Amino acid sequence: NAGVTQTPKFRILKIGQSMTLQCTQDMNHNYMYWYRQDPGMGLKLIYYSVGAGITDKGEVPNGYNVSRSTTEDFPLRLELAAPSQTSVYFCASSYPGTYQPQHFGDGTRLSIL
Amino acid sequence: RKEVEQDPGPFNVPEGATVAFNCTYSNSASQSFFWYRQDCRKEPKLLMSVYSSGNEDGRFTAQLNRASQYISLLIRDSKLSDSATYLCVVNIGSNDMRFGAGTRLTVKP
Numbered sequence: 001n002a003g004v005t006q007t008p009k010f011r012i013l014k015i016g017q018s019m020t021l022q023c024t025q026d027m028n029h030n031y032m033y034w035y036r037q038d039p040g041m042g043l044k045l046i047y048y049s050v051g052a053g054i055t056d057k058g059e060v061p062n063g064y065n066v067s068r069s070t071t072e073d074f075p076l077r078l079e080l081a082a083p084s085q086t087s088v089y090f091c092a093s094s095y096p097g098t099y100q101p102q103h104f105g106d107g108t109r110l111s112i113l
Numbered sequence: 114r115k116e117v118e119q120d121p122g123p124f125n126v127p128e129g130a131t132v133a134f135n136c137t138y139s140n141s142a143s144q145s146f147f148w149y150r151q152d153c154r155k156e157p158k159l160l161m162s163v164y165s166s167g168n169e170d171g172r173f174t175a176q177l178n179r180a181s182q183y184i185s186l187l188i189r190d191s192k193l194s195d196s197a198t199y200l201c202v203v204n205i206g207s208n209d210m211r212f213g214a215g216t217r218l219t220v221k222p
Contacts, residue, residue, distance in 0.1 A: 031208055042117065042200065042212035043157070050208075058209070090156055098145040098204055104156035 002026050006091050006105035013081045013112045021076040021108050023091030031094045032074040033058075033102065034066065036087040043090060049074055050096070081112045114139050119201050119213035127221055130191045134216045136184040136201030145204040146177055148186050150197045151215060157200055160186075191220045 007022045025032065030051050035043040035058075045058030049068040063085060065077045074093075078085060088109050092102040119136045126132050138146075146163035161168065163175040163184050174187040184201055201213035 033210075035212075040121075040214065042214040044212075045209065048208070094208065096208065098208075099162050100208070101147065101159040101162070102210065104158070106156045
């Protein structure tokens with residue numbers, strides 16, 4: 001059982017480039033999330049989705065876009081990379097419900113130079 | 114004021130010690146509460162949920178005080194393998210989770 005799979009694990013981008021961070025889960029979870037974690041900081045929610053075709057903004061959505069065409073996949077797109085987007089990005093998924101835990105992928109380390 | 118505040122530590126304790134972490138949250142409508150563990154450069158993993166009546170899982174005990182908007186985690190008989198960063202997480206509604214910055218624990222032999 002793979003759980004939540006993120007690709008790539010590491011990436012270096014130049015300012016102004018674009019890229020898509022991939023996330024897929026095989027647990028049939030309705031809810032999926034994208035977070036970023038800056039050094040010494042807590043995770044901040046970028047976008048989330050409660051099901052295919054439905055997405056919503058989190059705390060820090062500026063500079064990012066998402067789509068959810070299937071239950072399994074929730075890609076995160078950076079259109080014009082900026083140094084402030086250097087971070088570790090985590091994708092997570094869960095069932096709905098207030099006490100349902102989130103299951104995380106092992107992260108994508110992104111540097112923008 | 115941050116939505117979820119934790120003492121960043123670090124807490125350096127000997128093996129076998131008891132250590133307690135505290136967390137405060139600002140949103141009084143928060144619905145559910147968790148402690149996650151994060152090892153260096155790894156993803157967060159659920160340690161335990163925190164229920165209103167308090168709950169225990171082996172050496173770990175979690176408490177919730179809704180009136181004071183305060184959550185705690187107690188670790189008894191610390192092991193070397195407990196060394197990690199402990200994240201306080203609050204669900205403010207609709208599965209919108211807010212994470213504290215974490216408390217770092219190092220257990221020494």
